[in-house]
Amino acid sequence: MKLVHAADLHLDSPLTGLEAYEGAPVDTIRSATRRAFQNLVSLCLEEEAALLLLAGDIYDGNWKDYSTGLFFAAELSRLATAGIDVVMVRGNHDAASNITRHLSLPKHVIELSTTRAETRVFEDRGVAVHGQSFRDRSVQVDLAANYPPPVPGLFNVGLLHTSLTGREGHHDYAPCSVETLRARGYDYWALGHVHRREIVSEAPYIVYPGNLQGRHHQETGPKGATVITVSDGRVASVEARVLDVFRFGTADVDVTDAASAEDAVDLARAALDREVAEAEGRPLGARVILRGATRAHAALFAEPERWENQIRLEATAEHGADLWIERVRFATSQALAAGDLAARDDAVGQVIRAIRASRSETGDERLVRVFDELKKKLPLEVRDGPDPILLDDPRFIEALFDDVERMLVPGLASAGADE
């Protein structure tokens, strides 16, 4: 018998951080989350699964488009004819969702109660599923603590949307400890909420399947669902199945040895080739990060836009619709920085010292006040998603000053030398 476990579908949630440019494969991201979900349903049919377990976050909490729910229901109905039942709990996003409240689901789809933990028994398949949905978007109590005892003689599954004791990059919801889960005596904990796949424990199995489809440069690598094979009431195997249709990746390129910007571009291209290969034929959204103390630094920072375009141009030429350069980050530094410029007792030294001093400035005189006016105009969206603009965040400001220093140093230091 096989169970399929997935979570965090975030249907119709956009893929972010991808800016259209000449040659960017813009059509490849359309309906990515929907297509990944279709892959999930097809997987259930192919594997002749007994149950599909969905551990929450079907939709984005603030997503209002009802057609998403209709699509969800329509896809699930493909399972009805094959006799595959679906058991799901609401996650924090679903609890907030307007769609959830209005959507009526097909009969073979069971959404567990929001008021108390409940058990659904599938005698014919020898499975009992325990779980509780989020009542609202922020559940701070340990739901698992109140989950019912296992049904003897059956394969017991706990379905739970939780951050456990906290996961980086994720809000803390329904906090609970691995010990609590173990104490329940279930055979398998089907968790949701954390987007990175993780097998937290193998005895019993406590698994985050990760989300179905990566949506920005921090959700990199293969994405999909987990197939649990049960034999004689015990877990025989737990396998990850890749279902995503668009891949995010990072080409972290060490360009220390680059003698010129062109060299750096060549290195980036080689790294991108590797990333594209890893995407196994899926279109790839790749972030390129150029690092290292390199002689190409000055050239790169003199015309960052030119080199970013160059990388995009070559990526398009070589990989076409298979590659979308999400962003090129220049994180290089000056090579042969024999001395700390800040130590120089001259005008340049003074500027560098000023940059460093300014990053922690406070008060009305601080330089970032020049952005006050702009800050009011920027829409809220810039504060979310990848590479947020957080003008109130001291860490953001510091990073900004770092960038400024990197940008100015080559200009200032070489200004006298070889203009």
Added chain:
Amino acid sequence: MRLRELDLLAFGPFTGTRLELGQVPGAVDIVYGPNEAGKSTALRAVSGLLFGIPEKTVDAHTHARGDLRIGGIIERPSGERLEFVRRKARKETLSDRSGKPFDDAILFEALRGISAEFFSAMFGLDHERLRSGAEAMLEGKGNVGESLFAAGAGATTIHRLRERLSREAEMLYTPRGRDKRLVVRAIADVRDARQRVDDLSVSAAGYLEQVRERERVLGDQAALRARHAAHVKEQSKLQRVLQAKPDVSRRADILGKLAAHGDVVILPEDATARRLAAVRKRHDVARNRERLAEDMERLVAARRNLTVKESLIAIDEAVIKDLDDRRSRYGPAQVDLPKRRAEYDALEAQLRIARRAFDPTGDAPKPAPVRLGPSQMAKVRRLITDHAEVHGELGRLRRDLAREDAKRTQLAARLATSLGTDRAAAVRAALERAPELVVPSPETVVRRGGEQQKLAQQTEALAEAKARLEEKRRDARQKIDALERAGAIPTEDELTALRGRRDALWGSLRTATGPFDAPTSKAFEDLVVAADDVSDRLRREADRVARLSALLSEERAHEERLAALGVEAESLGERVRRSDAAWVALFDGAGFRPLSPEEMRPWVARFGELLDVDATRARLSDEIRGAEARRAEWQRNWSESIESLGVSGGASPDEAMVVLDALSEYARLVEQSESLQRRIDAMRRDSDEFVSVVAGLVGAHLPELGALAPAEAAARFVRARDEAVAAEKERARLGREIDERRARLAKLEIAEADADDEVAALLRAARVSDLDELEAVERKSVLERELRSELGRVEARLLELCEGASLDDLVRDAAAIDLDVERNRLDELRTAIDELTEELQRGAARLATIEAGVSLLERPAAADAANELAACVTRLKRHTRDYLRLKLASALLDREVERYRQENQGPLVSRAGELLPALTLGRYAGLTVDFGSEDDEAALYAVRQDGARVPVEGLSDGARDQLYLALRLASIERYLLRNEPMPVVLDDILVHSDEDRTRAALGVLGALAKKTQVLLFTHHAHVVDAARAVLGPTGAVEHVLSRGEIQRDVTRPREPRRNGLDG
């Protein structure tokens, strides 16, 4: 730190060139390198030594890249010296003199951590950098902050950097910009995209409302369809019943009639037709039989009336045809005959006239003159033609013979005289016998000539050889005589003779018994002595002996050879004589003695010609004889032929020709006349035959025609015969017609029997006995059949309307209805159904609209818009990030430039102001800072001696250079105030200065050298001179840089070398 030694171990064009620097504290190190001596290479070496050789060095030409080496010694303020060597490599580029690694960190510490760039910017200055620094100051319009900053950082482009940052930032965003900058536009795009997401998002309520609407419409449609169906059903039933009504009535009617008829004989459907056919047939038979009988009668009568003349028919067709042919010729002949006779008479008259041509007198005997046959005529004509040829040929041949005769006479004369007068008579006689004369052929003459010539040559050669041999013999004899005259020469023979005599004497002595007498012994002794003497002389004069012996044998040999030659000459003489005799013998038959063959050759050739001429003459004579014979033959023939013409034998060919032509004409007339006579005869014979044939035929068959002319009788006879043949044909035709009528009569009788049978059968079927009764039965049968058939049709129609129900039910329903009521009901139903149909269509359209709306709602339009929104946000973030960075950098620089100005303006401007008068030779007294009228930023002004202020733009290029130099030097001094000293490296910064300014600047540099090491590289000798003059030996140390050597303390630098050494 000071640079104490720069050792160009292997760098650029240098190999092991060492500069010892900083030896006199406080003195300027002036490195003089002529133009191509590698001054700039040395400069790069300073940087290379301290900071490493760049990756892309230009100095690896003489030495390979990996072999580049620069050694050096630096001295720290503490006095500590560091000595190390730099090589070109990526890593571990430092080592000590012995090649052991040298720790980078030590040098790094000594350099106080400054970078190559900073060193170059702060402490390096060349005239180009000076000029560009001054120009940057001009661009910034003397902006104090920038000017000071630039001078202070060596960053000449600070103005451009600030401008670029500011420009790029402004392209992205300006707080009050009226035009939409990129960031502003991106913000608007985000808002629009967000709005689109909202617009495209389907609310649950909205969707569910649509679904509910769809349900409602579906329900309405179902109800409408039910009503529609019920109406249609009722309408259909009513229509059926109404439709059945007439047929139901008709059915009842038919059934009533059928019942009234009772039992009826039903005849076959075709019964009436058959009866009518049979009756008609009988009628036709009767009528036809009558007509046929009449025909027969007529035909038989006609045949009886025909008479046929059988005998005429029996005549062969060929006879009739012949008769007709003859008749057709007979008529024209009767007309033609008199004409031909007249013609004949005319010809006879012509003949008589023609005959008179031969016999003008008219008394020639009858019949007409001889008529020549065609072959005879041709013969005469050929003779006329031959006449000219036969006579012409003979003349020509005789002329040719005369010419040949003349030729022979001439040749004979020349042959006779050409051998000399003594022989002329004999030759002439011989020539008379020419053909029989035997003379050698030209070939024989040539051959004989050759033989005689060869013999003559041999004789001559023999004589020559003999003369030579005699000469040689005489020579040998003379030599022998000479030898013998020189003293007797002993010979072997002489010795042999002496020894023989001695031995003989000894033999006699030995055999003697007594003592020897004195003379005998004396003789013996003399013989012994003489023999010995000869033997000795033989030995001693062997040479002479040998020569004598050789000469003697030579003489003998010559004599023998001469004897042989004599024999040979005799034999040759004999051959000559024989040859001559043979030659003469060849002419024995000719009767004269020939000259030599050579001389005879032309004669013989000409004699050949003579023979040829004789041959020609003989041939011509033969031909003349032939021609004469032919002429005689012609003459004979001619005479004969002429006579046969009746002309005298002496008539000329022309005369004969006239007669011949007349004869031909006469012959033609005779021919014509005879032909005409034959024709007339034939015509007469034809006529006679015709008359007899006609008479025969008429007499045999139609005697009544006997009285008619033959032509008329023949025509009538032919016509009568044709009529008889036609009558015979008619009789045969009538016979056939009669037979045919008989056959038809027989057929009619059979048909009559058939018709009778048919009528009988019909009567039997109708169970009646006559035709009238049969007709009545037929009528009833037809009526019955029609009623039954109509009933079937009516019931079939009704059954169709039953639609499953029984016919009886339908009949009952139809009977029950009221037509008017039901027709009204039907109208009502039709209206109601139309209305319902329309309503259903409207509902369907509505449903389609709703469905379309619903399916539209199910599309991921909002999701697509959300992706677009995400893209817009990303772009906005990027533009914002770029803006933040540029703007922050720009603001920062603004602030720092201003701060630098505030902090340094005082000391830097005042120090530069102090340096400026010296550098400008007092043209400018100092520097000041003021705010311009338009700009709110402080600007630099130079102050002239008279107190006037000159803005940077107002300064000459030179003055501006000096101003920048003043600021740079002030900055360096300010750096030195707070930092460890570093060597200042200057490269020909005075190149644009005149001598006075150069001296002034050198003074300033001399002062700087007291504070830190100053290296001044130059390739101008006058700069070196000026330094020596201005700074003196303690103020300046000179180094001359040439490749491979350094000269120190040169009192007089050599003139720069012209021919290039630098690579």
